[in-house]
Amino acid sequence: MNADFEKAAGKDPTKQTDDAEEIEGLSDKADASWKGYPIDTLLIRNESRTVHDVLRRIGQGNYIMDPEFQRDFIWPGDKQSKLIESVLMRIPLPVFYLAEDDQGRMVVVDGLQRLLTFKRFVDGELCLSLPGQDELHNKGFDDLSPKLQNRVEDCNLIFYIMDAKVPDRARLDIFERVNGGVPLTRQQMRNSLYMGEATRFLKTEARTDIFLDATGRSLNTKTMRDREFVNRFCAFQFLDLDEYKGNMDDFLARALREMNAMQPGNLSRLSNEFRRSLTNNYAVFGRHAFRKHYERQGRRSVLNASLWDVMSTGLSRYPKHLVESRAEMLRKGFYQLMADADFMDSITYGTNGALKIRSRFQIADGLFQEVFGAYSD
Secondary structure, X not given: OOHHHHHHHOOOOOOOOOOOOOEEOOOOHHHHXXXXXXXXXXXXXXXXXXXXXXXXXXXXXXXXXXXXXXOOOOOOHHHHXXXXXXXXXXXXXXXXXXXXXXXXXXXXXXXXXXXXXXXXXXXXXXXXXXXXXXXXXXXOHHHOOHHHHHHHHOOEEEEEEEOOOOOHHHHHHHHHHHOOOOOOOHHHHHHHHOOOHHHHHHHHHHOXXXXXXXXXXXXXXXXXXXXXXXXXXXXXXXXXXXXXXXXHHHHHHHHHHHHHOOOHHHHHHHHHHHHHHHHHHHHHHHHHXXXXXXXXXXXXXXXXXXXXXXXXXXXXXXXXXXXXXXXXXXXXXXXXXXXXXXXXXHOOOOOOOHHHHHHHHHHHHHHHHHHHOOOOO
């Protein structure tokens, strides 16, 4: 085994590493820094609304109530009952955090389970489980006296609302700080903030057999790491690399916004390019696709997100028959990249830096030019 390759990779390439969340080439927490935010421009306002008013708006579709990352984290019945009991006892509730989207709808950042509880109770889907409260135990909303019904519907809720103009990175950072429930990944936050055709696209593509085969089923579905990889492909596939300023959150969010505005034909074309890339990479590299590896290496290394960026977009440009006919040449060129100190550095350390990203794409493009020449699909 090439010792320089092992050193550059920072891992033993013979070690079996199939952990679904062990991924190389992702950034550290630098993107989540608050450094550089104009302190007076975050545009967060507060409003007070009654439960009745909020439920009316939910019924009109003005609130996004079902972000996928929350579906597995439903409160148990006793916790929902305690919330209603608190309202009936006039105990003040914690504030709610919302984010306004471009259509004026409200994405629930923190407080979704509380709002769902109010909705279920008023809609007759929840009976209270409060053994110590004879007046309330096993009662639904319609079973309450008019006085107690009014107490629920007239309860004032305090909302802090992020304006749609808040920068993408700031929205994710605020989302991360205030969410009081299950800790969320950045992709889960993006899935909520940019719900639409784009997030449906990510979900569909991450479930295909070719995606699962090419990634070795190594990406965690629950944390949406799989969709993050699809998101990365889309961003680097159709956004101008020269406009990347060193912040991956902004770059991925911009891709989702543009995808939400795309015509169906453009999304279909993007899907075809993505699946062609996966087919090509898997045909050439098999179980080692998107992983640092060397010739005749047996055990596979972990997925490398930065390698994914260049190889997924790079091999999306060529038809399968051409890639297969030049597979051996492509593999040899790839192994040369594994021995290139500059390339290995660009996919291993500080990977979200603008210079590192441009460096790895430039070096990889040299490989594709050498193998495929000036071919244009």
